[in-house]
Amino acid sequence: MATQTPLLLGIDCGNTVVKAALFDLNGREIAVHAQSVGTQKPAPGFTETDMDEHWQHCVSAIAGALAKAGVGGGAIAAIGVSGHGNGVYLLDRDGQPLKAIQSMDTRAEALVASGALDEAAILPLNHQGIWAAQTPVLLRWLCQHQPELYQRIGTAFLCKDSVVHRLTGARSSDFSDMSGCGLIDFGRGGYSDELLAAYGLDDAHDWLPPLHQSTEVVGEVTAASAELTGLAAGTPVVAGLFDVVASALGSGVERTGQASLIAGTWSINQVIVEQPPKPGSVFMASTFDATRFLAIESSATSTANLEWFIREFCADECQRARDRDASVYQIIAEELTDVSLPADLPLFHPYLYGAGQALHARGGFYGVTGWHDRSAMLYALFEGVVFGHRQHLDRLRAAGVSFDSVRLTGGGARSDYWAQLFADVLDVEIDTADGSETGALGAAIAAGVGAGCFADYADGTAQMTRLSAHYQPCTDKREFFERRYQFFCQLRRAMEPLWQQMAEFNQGLNSPD
Template sequence: MAPAVKKRGISTTVFENGYILGLDAGNTVIKAVLFDLQGQPVAMKAQDGQSSTPQPGHVERDLNELWANARQVIAGCIDEAGIDAAEIIGVGCAGHGNGLYLLDKAGEPLIGIQSLDTRAAGMAEEISNAKGDALHSLCLQKPWPSQTPVLLAWIKRHRPEIYANTGTAMLCKDFITCKLTGERVTDISDMSGCGLIRMPDCAYDDDLLALYGLSDAKGMLPRLIDPAEVAGTVSAEAAAATGLAVGTPVIGGYFDVVSSAMGSGVVCAGEASIIAGTWSINQVFSDAPAVNDGLFMVSGFGPKRFVNIEASATSAANLEWYVREFVERGAHHDDPFGYCNAKVAEVAPAADDPFFHPYLYGSGQGAAFRGGFYGVAGWHSEGHMLRALFEGVLFEHRRHIEVLKSAGVRFDRAVLSGGGSRSPVWPQMFADCLGVPIFVAEAQETGALGAAIGVSVATDVYGSYEEAIGRMTRRKSEFLPNVAMQSHYNTRYAQYLALIEAMRGFWDSAQTSTER
């Protein structure tokens, strides 16, 4: 028999020893990681999913496949660990923010739109021009293409048959929670991250829905709970499909960037989390939300717990592109990322090094922005090119952090996670450029660990986030700023920003030419 908890009227004894299952559902990969109560991974399984592009700009997924993959990784994780599923204290899921996952009135999948989708770009611009300021005053966010309410408004206008049949509009991890428990719930961290609740109250709001043109959609919104609140328990049907024990508690779960920050050891006001992954995620925790219309978004995850976020798709995805296109061709290297790091380490930084703009996948600064190398000379090697790429990614993180600072958010140290944190050279570059100590978390699956931390709080294994994080996370290494390098980066960062301004006109004209 699975252990229950004291939340929402459920009450039995909690195991002194046991395990917690953390799930991390991204746009492609879903992972299941089993942790012990000290946050150490015991077993892990991952499964890639497939995306489809039925039309240009449309990025969708089959929700039945998503659930099939979730079932597979959960069952595989339990089997690999070789434990009795009744020893699992609870389950928590983190998932990518925004996008749109619709169920019909019977609870069957209608459509799954991922957060890479751009079909609603025109609608986002239309709503932003007409009501952007009013929206920001309520949810601290302005419309953008893959934002959940913008996509729902697009469905209402362009796919009215789907809209009319919609019973529930939810987010990625909510769908998995629903399949595990039968409960249609969502949590405040995800809903605030997609601009669908009033801030700082973290509550649904009729005026907010009206601004999106969704006054009739309130009944589609799932029950709103705290992320560390028990949403329900594993049903008999889900238990048979996954190997979990019937009655195992499942929490509301988290917007993945919040979960990843917690899994890296960050939760208190004034602490910063930098995630160098596909996206450049730069976030600082606070006890009140920053109010600034230049800030990308603010997410709330509990009373006096907010995360101020600046982000864009401008981080390590640029290195992944370089590796895929230039290093892995012909299988020339067994360790392509190690090769790139070694090349960067061979180069001594110089004032005449090339520059790189990390806009291969666009920029929130302008739709026309593109990536590019600049200032390349005949004496520059591949190491110089790669160092320029590493530096360009670093400068874009710094640009986001400067936006956070302009909103009044401050920090004096940061924890770096994501694929970039595993580089032997990037963390020191972050410390030198940002001028603060950079810590690297021990955990690699920080999203799943953050969800497990939430379970430990919900089930009273630990009495608070602070206690849970103190027991379940560890730091692997620390990088202190090299004062001698700070002036080098300050000068080059100013040149990087000036180069952006110099390129704006060209990028705009190039896009116009392409459209013709």
């Protein structure tokens, strides 16, 4: 498809997929091309990717998007990159790929549990404490367990930074990604020796790249990268964003007090605030722009549960979705239209992959009877995922974070039934964003600001984002959902000691005699 208008390229790098998307300055998606990313699992709990292979997937995604659009690289005004936060991507002292650990990695769980890291010293500085896949925690693990590799580190940055480096040769990162991974001292507004020392990384300061605002141009596409991708040499590339920030921006969330809910593999619940939340009050704090922050509550408790259900029990529905060129989420939701809410419905805990910092939490159906069918179980799963999101929003409210509008994106937003359930359970008005590539769109908006196409984020989102649908909560269901939510929370409290005992029992079974 030929076009004469300037385009913006957004590259969105997840743990499993790289997407390159081209947009015009009105936010219209011109073309998108996705490439799967391979994950290596060299040991239990280890998730890594090959950095050379990762770059080749980026090259293919970019070239594929240009080919689908029928344009040359000269049509692109600027490029932005977003990427999964945390994990760590390492270059050696010659600037060559050394190791890339993804954000699903759990190798450092024992280190976190051991108390060897001084969380009491860390928490007041980075406002989020420690967890296994956090970048500085992984660096400390490498120091202890792979000292020879540790001594070879020349640069430690994040997924999207490695792509920016390949495109431009620039060694850079941005504030949103580095704050989201725990390496920003909020009191100082940047790196600090005190924070690094608290992680036991006194020698790491020189490895960390210069910090930039997400919209700042950090380099230009090199001749070598242009030859590989089809881009034009000299095209400006901005520092880029943490992917949850990009997704918020790409859904049109840019005003203080707006909430961005992402019902994807992870349950992401974030609100733009003027001041960072009190240390320890929420799961994660990140910068949003030069003056504001995101208060973030998240866990792998959202549509990953439905993906499991579909994979194990819904082969026919998957085929129907392919035949109709429709979303499998919409196909599955059609099964729920005849479910009666006042019925004796089961409850579901969406903890198939743990519950954030409660790693031993497990999924479960409760109150199942002989007359319940698959539709009742499926309804419980849909509702349980929304209850999980509500738990995160309750923690944000308890931390003093307020919001006056909610934008829902991710797989859950592609189902009208599920989006309405979000409005009913959360008892708030829900808007969904037009378009599915919100991460790439957010990166493209940042690129547009950096290239001077837009004055700021507000201008960029006004021109490039649109609403898809609006959902009003049904007030006559309020008492029903409130009572079921309280049962959901009571069940979690009752199960927590049992989950811990089960984990200890299973660990004993797996231990050598």
